[in-house]
Amino acid sequence: MAVKFAKRLENAEGSAIREILKLASNPDVISFAGGLPAPELFPVEEMKQVAIAVMEEQGRAAMQYSATDGYPPLREAIAERMNRKLYTDVTADSILVTNGSQQCLDFMGRVFLDEGDKVIVESPSYLGALNAFKAYGPQFIEIPTDGDGMIMSELEKALAENPDVKFIYVIPDFQNPSGRTWPIERRKQFMEIINKYEVPVAEDNPYGELRFEGEIFPSLKSYDTKGLVCFFGTFSKILCPGYRLGWVSAAPEILEKFNISKQAADLQASTISQMEIAKFIEMFDLDAHVEKIKEVYGHRRTVMLDAMDEYFPEGVTFTRTDGGLFTWVTLPEGIDAAQLMKDVVLPNNVAYVPGEPFYPNGGNANHFRMNYSCMPDDKIVEGVKRLGKALTEAIEKL
C-alpha cells in the first residue's frame, strides 16, 4: 500500500514506555505505574439513581444532539464550583465542556501551535500533555523546578530570551508527575511575569481540590486580570473518569477558538453524560464525595511515604506531597530508572513509571513516578518493600 501519512505523525511518541508498562500488567506485579482513581469510591448507586432521573425527566433531550459549548446547567455548576473552591470569578459563558481535560490539552496545541513554535513547560511535566502538544510539532523549553515547583527566576530568563513563546503549560497543584505544589507567593510572582510578557498560560488543575491537609490554594486563574490563563478542569479525579468530561474556562477571544476546534473535532461532549453529571451535582453532595476521596487518598499517601521512609535506601529522595495521586522519586545520579525497572524492579514483581519521558528534551533518567490512589494499604507496603529491596541492590552495585 502506497499510503503516505502526515508529517506530524513523525512526532508521535514511540512506545518504549508502553512496552515496559505492558509487562507491569502481569497480575503478580504490584504496579504503582497507573494513575487511576480508586473505583471502590465511585458513587455507583447514586449514579444509577441519576441515570434514572435523567431518562425519566428529559430522556429525549438527553439522547439528542446539543450545543457545542455544553449543557448550560452543567456550565453553571462548573463556574459556581470553581469560584467557590478555587477563588476564581468566572461565569458559565467562559466555559466549554470537553472530553476530559486531555481534550483541552489537544485544543491548546491546535489553537496556538504552528510547527516549530515554542512552548514553556515545567521540567518534568505531564506526559499526556507533552504528547498532545507534540502532535503540533513545537519546541519545548523546560523550566527547572525545585520542591516548590517552577523556579520563577528561570521562567523570567526564558521569557526574556524567547519573546516568541506561544504559551506556558503548568500544573501548579500536586503536579503529575512530581507531586509538587507551588506556594501562593510563587503563584503571584508567576502572574506578574506572565502579565509583563503577556503570554497565554494553560493551567491544568485536575488535582487542586484533592488537598489532604490545610486549605486549597487559589488557582492561577483567580489572579488572572488580563484573560491570559486558560483553566483546564476535569471530573475524572473528583468524581470519575468514565464519563469523559472536563472543561476549559478562558477569555472570550480564546474560548471562541476552542469552540471552533470542538465543532470540527467532534461537535460536542456527550449530552447524556453532561446531564447526568449536572444531575449528580443537583441530587447529591459532590463536596462531601470529594472529602471522602481526600480521606482515602490522604491515608494511602501516608502509608506509602511511611513505607518509603522505612524501606528505601539512603540517597533516594521523594516528594512529601500534600495532595493529588502521585509521589516522585529521585535516585542517585547515574541510575537509569527505566533500565532498573527491566533489570531489577519487574523481576521483583513491582512497577513504577520511569521518569525520563516526562522531560520533553530527554535526560533525567534517575527519576520515577509512584501512584498511591488505587491500592489497599497492605499492597502499598508490600510493593514499597519489594521496591526498596531492588533499589538497595542497585545502589550497592554503583
Added chain:
Amino acid sequence: MAVKFAKRLENAEGSAIREILKLASNPDVISFAGGLPAPELFPVEEMKQVAIAVMEEQGRAAMQYSATDGYPPLREAIAERMNRKLYTDVTADSILVTNGSQQCLDFMGRVFLDEGDKVIVESPSYLGALNAFKAYGPQFIEIPTDGDGMIMSELEKALAENPDVKFIYVIPDFQNPSGRTWPIERRKQFMEIINKYEVPVAEDNPYGELRFEGEIFPSLKSYDTKGLVCFFGTFSKILCPGYRLGWVSAAPEILEKFNISKQAADLQASTISQMEIAKFIEMFDLDAHVEKIKEVYGHRRTVMLDAMDEYFPEGVTFTRTDGGLFTWVTLPEGIDAAQLMKDVVLPNNVAYVPGEPFYPNGGNANHFRMNYSCMPDDKIVEGVKRLGKALTEAIEKL
C-alpha cells in the same frame, strides 16, 4: 492581549451560514435546515433499563478509564453488525470507537494531511467533513456528480492529473447534502480506480442502513481488497446522537495512526456510553429499532417529495431519495439560495440550508438542502407550501 493563534485557525469557517441559521431558530419558522434524528423515536425507556443494568452489573468499571481503542464487546457488536448489514468482512480488531463519526473526520485529516495536501471530495460534499479537513489546510479537488453520485470518469481524470492526492472522501449512501446514492456498478468502478492508484478512501456511512425501499447496498469497504478504505460509522442515526459514539474500521497500518490520534486527542471514548450502547444491543433489538426509524423517515420523505411536486414551481428539481435524512433542491441558474433565504424564504417563516458552503471551492449557489427526519406531516406540507410560494415569486422575478 498579545496572543497569537496558530495559522490553521485562519482556515476555520466564517459564520455567515450560522448567522442565517440563527434567524431560522425563531419558533414561527418551519425549519428544514436541521439534520436531527426524530427524538420521539429514541428508545428512552429501554435506555433507562440499560443504564440500570450497566450500573448494577458493572458500575465501577463503567465509571473508570478504559482502553483507547474501545470496549471490546461493543467493538465485537459493531463488527458483527457491519458484516451482516453492509457485506463487509471485518473483525473487532479493525475497529476504534470514536466520539461520533465527526471525530473520524478530524482524525482522517490529522493522520493524512499536511498543509497544502490534496483531498478529493464529491461536489457537493458534507459541510462538517469539509470543516474538519480545513483545519489541516488542504486543497480540495471536487469531482462532479450526477444523480448517481460521483462521476467515475472524472475521478479517474483527477487522479491521473494528481497522483499526489492524499485521500478521497465520499458518502456513497444517501449523501449529505445531496441525498444521492451510488449504484452498485459505480461502487465497483470506484474500487477498481482506487486500487489502481492505491489511494486511501474515507467512506462515511451514517445513513446506509436507512434505506426505505429495497436492499441495503454493499459498502465500499465490502469490496476493499487492499486495506485502502477507512469506514466511518455512527450510532447517531440508527439509535441516537446524545451518547456521541461512532467508529472507524481500517487496516492495521492506518488504524494504529488513528489510535495514536485518539490517545493524544482525548484518551478514549466514554466508558459508560460504550457499555450502555453494547448493553442495548444485547438486551434489545437494534435491527427492529432501525426498521421503525426507516418507516417513519420513509413516510416523511414521501410527504415532503409529494408536497414539493405539488407546490414547487417549474424549473426547480430535487433528489427523489431512497433513504437517509435529506433531499437536495436545485434552482434555476442565477438564483442564489442564500440571498433568497434572507429576502423571501425567512420572511415567509420557512428555512433550509443554502447550498454553497457544501462546495469547498465555492460557487453553485443555486442549491439548498432540506431535512425531513424531524418534523410531523402537517408541518412538512405547510413548510413546503410556504417555500413553494417564495420560490414561485423568485422565479417570476428572474
